[in-house]
Amino acid sequence: MITIQSLKNIALTTALMPFLAIATAIADEKLDTHEQKNFETAFLILDQAAKKIWPGWEKTSRQTWYVSNGYEYYICPEKDFEGFKSLGINQSIKCEILARETDIKPENVRTVTIGSTPPTIAIASPRRRNKVWMPWIIAWLHEHTHQWQMSLPDYEEKTRALNLDSPDDTMGSWMINFNFPYEDLKINAAFDAQRYSLMELFTAIKQQQAPKRIRMAVKDYLTEKKLFQEVAGEKNYSFATFQAWQEGTARYTEYKILEETALVAVKNPEMVPIRTIKTLAKYARYKLAEIKKDVETSTLIANERDAFYALGAMESLVLDYLVEDWRNQYADNPYTLDWAFEIWHKNAYQKVGDQWQKSNNRND
Numbered sequence: 001m002i003t004i005q006s007l008k009n010i011a012l013t014t015a016l017m018p019f020l021a022i023a024t025a026i027a028d029e030k031l032d033t034h035e036q037k038n039f040e041t042a043f044l045i046l047d048q049a050a051k052k053i054w055p056g057w058e059k060t061s062r063q064t065w066y067v068s069n070g071y072e073y074y075i076c077p078e079k080d081f082e083g084f085k086s087l088g089i090n091q092s093i094k095c096e097i098l099a100r101e102t103d104i105k106p107e108n109v110r111t112v113t114i115g116s117t118p119p120t121i122a123i124a125s126p127r128r129r130n131k132v133w134m135p136w137i138i139a140w141l142h143e144h145t146h147q148w149q150m151s152l153p154d155y156e157e158k159t160r161a162l163n164l165d166s167p168d169d170t171m172g173s174w175m176i177n178f179n180f181p182y183e184d185l186k187i188n189a190a191f192d193a194q195r196y197s198l199m200e201l202f203t204a205i206k207q208q209q210a211p212k213r214i215r216m217a218v219k220d221y222l223t224e225k226k227l228f229q230e231v232a233g234e235k236n237y238s239f240a241t242f243q244a245w246q247e248g249t250a251r252y253t254e255y256k257i258l259e260e261t262a263l264v265a266v267k268n269p270e271m272v273p274i275r276t277i278k279t280l281a282k283y284a285r286y287k288l289a290e291i292k293k294d295v296e297t298s299t300l301i302a303n304e305r306d307a308f309y310a311l312g313a314m315e316s317l318v319l320d321y322l323v324e325d326w327r328n329q330y331a332d333n334p335y336t337l338d339w340a341f342e343i344w345h346k347n348a349y350q351k352v353g354d355q356w357q358k359s360n361n362r363n364d
Contacts, residue, residue, distance in 0.1 A: 038132055038133060038136055039140075046062075048260070048265070057145075061119070062121075063078050064122075065123075066125070067104050068125035071101055071102060072099070077096060106125050110122070115150055118147070123140060134283050138254050159172065178305075182300045190227050193228070194224040194311070196224075198318070199295055202314060215348060218344065228240075241337065243305050248313045248314075251309055251312070255313075258281075259284040265280065291314055291317065294309075316337070
């Protein structure tokens with residue numbers, strides 16, 4: 001999701017598609033070998049690791065509107081689209097493909113997920129069409145995370161219930177252009193303290209520091225998080241936590257699904273070539289480093305809502321350590337990750353209480 005204008009452009013284009021002239025198919029209407037391989041690799045990664053990350057994700061529609069080299073396609077369509085010709089089931093990706101000619105240039109298509117029924121990924125061919133292109137595959141997987149999120153029960157109604165949109169907002173544009181006070185110095189100072197504290201917590205976990213030190217780091221982070229909430233105000237805080245919940249976890253998923261697939265592939269080398277396993281592991285490390293760098297360097301003044309994306313991705317990494325089954329509860333707890341930290345807080349005090357009770361029993 002890059003700009004609201006891109007969202008409007010894609011949505012408008014999609015709305016007009018049934019009314020455009022029906023094109024005459026020619027010989028090169030099929031996806032080329034590398035384009036098929038990009039989809040095939042994305043689907044393979046999804047098939048191997050989706051259910052390990054988000055419950056039900058593997059069942060989500062993969063419907064994708066794809067623009068490439070004079071043609072537009074629906075990949076894995078859930079219905080017929082007027083003016084599109086079926087190319088049949090593609091044996092490489094195990095999905096039907098619909099196609100027709102178009103004047104839309106790939107460079108004019110922004111990658112986005114449209115909140116239609118079902119949610120639809122809009123994406124263009126990668127610029128490097130002569131090879132399997134992992135950044136394109138990761139971008140598709142990111143948007144497929146949004147497809148799953150937007151397919152959760154009552155997604156549209158529940159996001160509207162946050163009351164972050166304006167009365168005339170019918171496209172969810174508040175997710176992009178909500179009037180957050182990014183330049184407020186007090187809010188910036190509070191957010192910086194929060195992200196620094198989160199990095200200290202992540203470092204303590206990665207260095208396998210003593211449990212007591214990690215508990216103190218969590219408490220410090222929750223204190224800074226609460227201070228940011230108080231300084232920002234409830235409505236601004238709701239926007240920030242929504243972005244962390246939706247975009248932050250999508251960025252986390254980019255890393256997590258590559259890591260999980262690499263682990264599966266190592267145990268089952270017949271699944272993918274060794275070179276592909278190394279590529280998956282390489283990009284997983286890159287994505288992890290990217291999240292860390294973004295949390296360390298992203299400020300509200302310079303990066304605006306992207307700073308919340310980075311924070312949400314890092315919170316997700318931390319929660320993997322703190323709350324064992326938080327991902328199983330994610331879909332039932334929109335649109336914030338605060339509930340997961342509350343579970344940790346409750347469990348931490350429960351453990352202290354259990355230890356205190358054991359101590360008393362020994363003294364008796």
